[in-house]
Amino acid sequence: MMNSTNDTNDTNASLELQRVFEELKSMFVGCEVSQIEPTQFKLIVPSDKMLGMLTYLKGIGYSHLSIITCVDWIDEKKFELVYILFNWSNGVTFLVSTFIDRDRPIFYTVKDMWPTAEYYERDVHEFFGVEFEGNENCKKPLMLELWDDLPPLRKDFDPLQYSKEHFPDRTYEKDPIHEARIIRGDIEGDIEGGEIDG
Amino acid sequence: MGEMKLFFGPNHPGLHGNFSVHMYVEGDTVIRARPVPGFLHRGFEKLMERRLWYQNLALIPRICVQEPDINEACYAMAIEKIAKVDVPERAQWIRMIVLELARIANHMWAFGGVGGPTGMYTSMYWSVSDRDKVLDLFEELSGARIYHMYIIPGGVRKDFPPHFEEKLVKLLDYIEGRLPEYETFVLKNRILHTRLRGIATIDTETCLKIGVTGIGLRATGVPYDIRKIAPYLFYDRVEFDVPTATEGDALARISLKPQEIKQSIRIIRQALEYMPSGPVNTKIADGNGLRIRVPKGMAYARVESTRGEYGYLVVSDGEEKPYRVAVRGASYPQGLYGVEHLMPGTRIDDVPIWLDTMGVCAPEIDR
Numbered sequence: 001m002m003n004s005t006n007d008t009n010d011t012n013a014s015l016e017l018q019r020v021f022e023e024l025k026s027m028f029v030g031c032e033v034s035q036i037e038p039t040q041f042k043l044i045v046p047s048d049k050m051l052g053m054l055t056y057l058k059g060i061g062y063s064h065l066s067i068i069t070c071v072d073w074i075d076e077k078k079f080e081l082v083y084i085l086f087n088w089s090n091g092v093t094f095l096v097s098t099f100i101d102r103d104r105p106i107f108y109t110v111k112d113m114w115p116t117a118e119y120y121e122r123d124v125h126e127f128f129g130v131e132f133e134g135n136e137n138c139k140k141p142l143m144l145e146l147w148d149d150l151p152p153l154r155k156d157f158d159p160l161q162y163s164k165e166h167f168p169d170r171t172y173e174k175d176p177i178h179e180a181r182i183i184r185g186d187i188e189g190d191i192e193g194g195e196i197d198g
Numbered sequence: 199m200g201e202m203k204l205f206f207g208p209n210h211p212g213l214h215g216n217f218s219v220h221m222y223v224e225g226d227t228v229i230r231a232r233p234v235p236g237f238l239h240r241g242f243e244k245l246m247e248r249r250l251w252y253q254n255l256a257l258i259p260r261i262c263v264q265e266p267d268i269n270e271a272c273y274a275m276a277i278e279k280i281a282k283v284d285v286p287e288r289a290q291w292i293r294m295i296v297l298e299l300a301r302i303a304n305h306m307w308a309f310g311g312v313g314g315p316t317g318m319y320t321s322m323y324w325s326v327s328d329r330d331k332v333l334d335l336f337e338e339l340s341g342a343r344i345y346h347m348y349i350i351p352g353g354v355r356k357d358f359p360p361h362f363e364e365k366l367v368k369l370l371d372y373i374e375g376r377l378p379e380y381e382t383f384v385l386k387n388r389i390l391h392t393r394l395r396g397i398a399t400i401d402t403e404t405c406l407k408i409g410v411t412g413i414g415l416r417a418t419g420v421p422y423d424i425r426k427i428a429p430y431l432f433y434d435r436v437e438f439d440v441p442t443a444t445e446g447d448a449l450a451r452i453s454l455k456p457q458e459i460k461q462s463i464r465i466i467r468q469a470l471e472y473m474p475s476g477p478v479n480t481k482i483a484d485g486n487g488l489r490i491r492v493p494k495g496m497a498y499a500r501v502e503s504t505r506g507e508y509g510y511l512v513v514s515d516g517e518e519k520p521y522r523v524a525v526r527g528a529s530y531p532q533g534l535y536g537v538e539h540l541m542p543g544t545r546i547d548d549v550p551i552w553l554d555t556m557g558v559c560a561p562e563i564d565r
Contacts, residue, residue: 036497037279039428065409066500069524071513082511084498084526091428095498095511116408119534127243143236143564153244 013090017041020060028053042095050098051108054083058113061087062094068110068120070128074155077102079130083110100130109135127153201229204546208237212315212550214264215560219537219549226546233537239564246523251277251351252488254520259345261525262562264307267300268503270349272510273523275430277351279497280514281483287432289353289480291473294431295366296339296348297501298462298469302373303332304504305455308554309384312452315550316393321384328376335369338362351490353479363470370463377456385453394449398552400532400540401446408539409531412506413454414556418446424502436468448555458504489518503528505557527562534563 021033024043031053032044045053066084073080078099085094100107109132111118121132122142129151132138141147150157174191182189207218216237222230242261246254258273259266271293278285306329313322333343338359340346348355384390400410402418415422421440425433441457443450483490492514500509505528513522527533532540536556544552 036495040279040498042496063406064411066498066507066509067511067524067526067530069511071496071522082496082524084509084511086428086500086507088422088427093428093498093500095496114407114409115539116531116535119530143239145236152241159241159244159248 013092014038016090017092024053024056027056036095039091040093040095042097045096045098047098047100047107050081050096051110053096054085054110054113057085057094057096061089062092064088065110065114065117065120066093068117068124070124070130070153072102072128072153072155073099074102079105079128081107081124081130105130106133107131108133109138111135125151127151129154200224206549208234210550213553213560214311214558217533217553217558217560217563219541219553221546221549223546228542228544228546228549231537231541233534235534235560235563237564238561242565243523243525246520248519250488250518251482251490251492251520254523255347255350256345259347260561261565262503262508262527262559263344264559265300265304265503265505266345267296267349268501268508269510269525270347271297271501272499272508273512274349274351275499275501276497276510276512277482277492277514279499280495280512281351281492283352283480283482285353286477286480288357288473288476289478290431291469292354292358292478293349294433294436294469295466296336296346296354297431298466299332299335299366301462301504302459303329303336305459306332308452308455308504308557309380311554312390312394312448312551313384315547315554316389318384318387318389321380324376324380324383328373331369331372335362335365338365350479351492352482353477355479357478366466366470370466373459374463377459380456385456390452391449393548394452394551394555395445395447397448397548398540398544398555399445399447400536400556404540408535410506410536412502412528412557413451413458413504414506414532416440417443417450417454419444424500424507428500430499430501432469432472433465435472436465438465448551451555485518491516491518492520500526505529505559508562525562525565527559527565529556529558530563532556533558533560 024031028045028049030046034042036042062085064086066086069082071080079102080097080099083096109121121135121138124130125138126142126144179191181187182191202223204221204223206221207213208216218234220232221228258269261269306325309325310322336346337343340348402420405415405418419442421442423440438461441454443454483492485491494514494516496513498509498511500507508528509526511524515521541552
């Protein structure tokens with residue numbers, strides 16, 4: 001009995017979702033829907049229709065914003081902004097994503113819809129360099145203090161090179177391990193005359 | 199009286215991890231507060247892009263020190279969603295047991311956490327010693343006390359060691375026996391009531407608006423639990439209740455913790471009863487040994503952690519390393535936006551209680 005009720009609920013839920021997708025496709029031309037799992041879908045929207053889409057989804061119950069994040073598709077010269085929305089009443093997740101130009105990474109803030117977005121946007125700005133128009137605190141540093149290089153989560157930022165430049169290898173006059181071995185009596189030699197092993 | 203600027207943290211006994219709040223105070227009341235994260239920023243997300251899929255298992259538990267298993271679970275579940283792999287049934291049940299044990303351990307730790315700022319050190323000694331008993335079991339299961347690296351993409355590392363289930367049942371009995379003592383000593387304690395009632399109050403509307411989840415939201419009377427609303431693993435096959443309170447203050451949040459421990463114990467007992475025997479892991483994708491390749495795709499996996507929604511967005515471009523991993527820390531909304539907008543009005547000596555009971559965890563904000 002319980003199973004049949006569940007099945008009916010599932011069917012109703014999937015019909016409801018189909019209706020939402022049809023509406024989305026008619027309202028936001030160019031919107032692509034793909035299924036990741038039965039309760040998770042990815043929606044790719046043209047960037048000019050993104051804000052309208054987010055407003056619409058928030059209005060129909062997808063009101064919980066889990067995170068705003070970004071993916072750097074360097075070969076395609078695009079940034080993909082991903083907004084993860086969740087509906088508390090049916091447990092469905094939408095990964096709403098849009099592609100913006102990597103050379104001119106400007107988008108619009110959604111902090112009026114989700115106040116916490118202010119911080120997610122600051123996060124994305126700091127790590128990818130995307131600017132969010134309307135978020136006046138966007139350019140304030142959040143995690144990184146006195147950062148003077150490319151935004152670090154961009155694919156063309158090389159952390160190894162950065163750390164070599166900013167934190168050069170230490171050079172020692174004497175090799176401390178060699179000295180320790182002599183003191184411990186493992187090898188014979190003169191501490192004063194120890195040479196660096198390399 | 200003039201305004202004065204005080205620093206809370208980044209090193210403070212009332213904080214878990216290094217996180218700073220710049221407090222502008224008048225008298226002993228905070229009138230403005232500014233969160234300053236970044237003291238722990240170790241670039242986990244960047245580092246993950248430079249390591250193999252399996253190598254990351256050693257890295258990710260460290261994002262949340264007090265509750266590391268949720269990281270492993272989210273990472274593994276997201277990869278399985280991309281690769282469309284069915285994990286063996288036994289492995290799913292074992293994961294549930296591990297996650298619930300982690301929940302018990304972390305709630306125990308929270309009793310200690312609230313003991314610090316309120317001066318009830320006995321509760322700290324009790325709960326940390328009881329949490330250690332859970333860690334003993336983790337050590338037996340995985341070889342490690344804190345960072346278990348036990349849940350892997352495709353299942354879990356290995357099956358239960360011999361006699362593990364009997365020891366687990368014994369532990370559950372022990373914790374169940376201890377809970378009334380915690381309730382009498384901690385939750386009915388006058389000090390705790392005086393210090394926590396009406397402190398760090400948050401209402402349902404604010405929680406939903408800014409994205410506070412978990413115990414913070416449930417303490418305002420809303421029974422939203424991801425295990426119920428979007429069940430992962432086999433949470434839809436077990437019976438458990440979602441405890442709620444209505445006050446929305448620090449006391450309500452702490453009082454929910456022993457009730458959640460009871461539900462976790464209930465879940466583990468059912469899991470032990472229902473779990474079949476069989477394999478505990480499966481091959482996730484093509485590849486040689488640990489050098490797997492995950493098919494192209496993007497997926498988000500979330501779990502209900504002790505502090506709320508914890509999730510991983512994993513992006514794969516079909517290579518041997520993740521293309522991008524983004525972590526959604528459970529305390530991001532209340533730790534940043536909440537500190538700035540909700541903390542003002544709090545007294546200076548209640549600030550550690552505010553941060554502690556809101557579940558602000560610096561490493562998952564910095565990641």
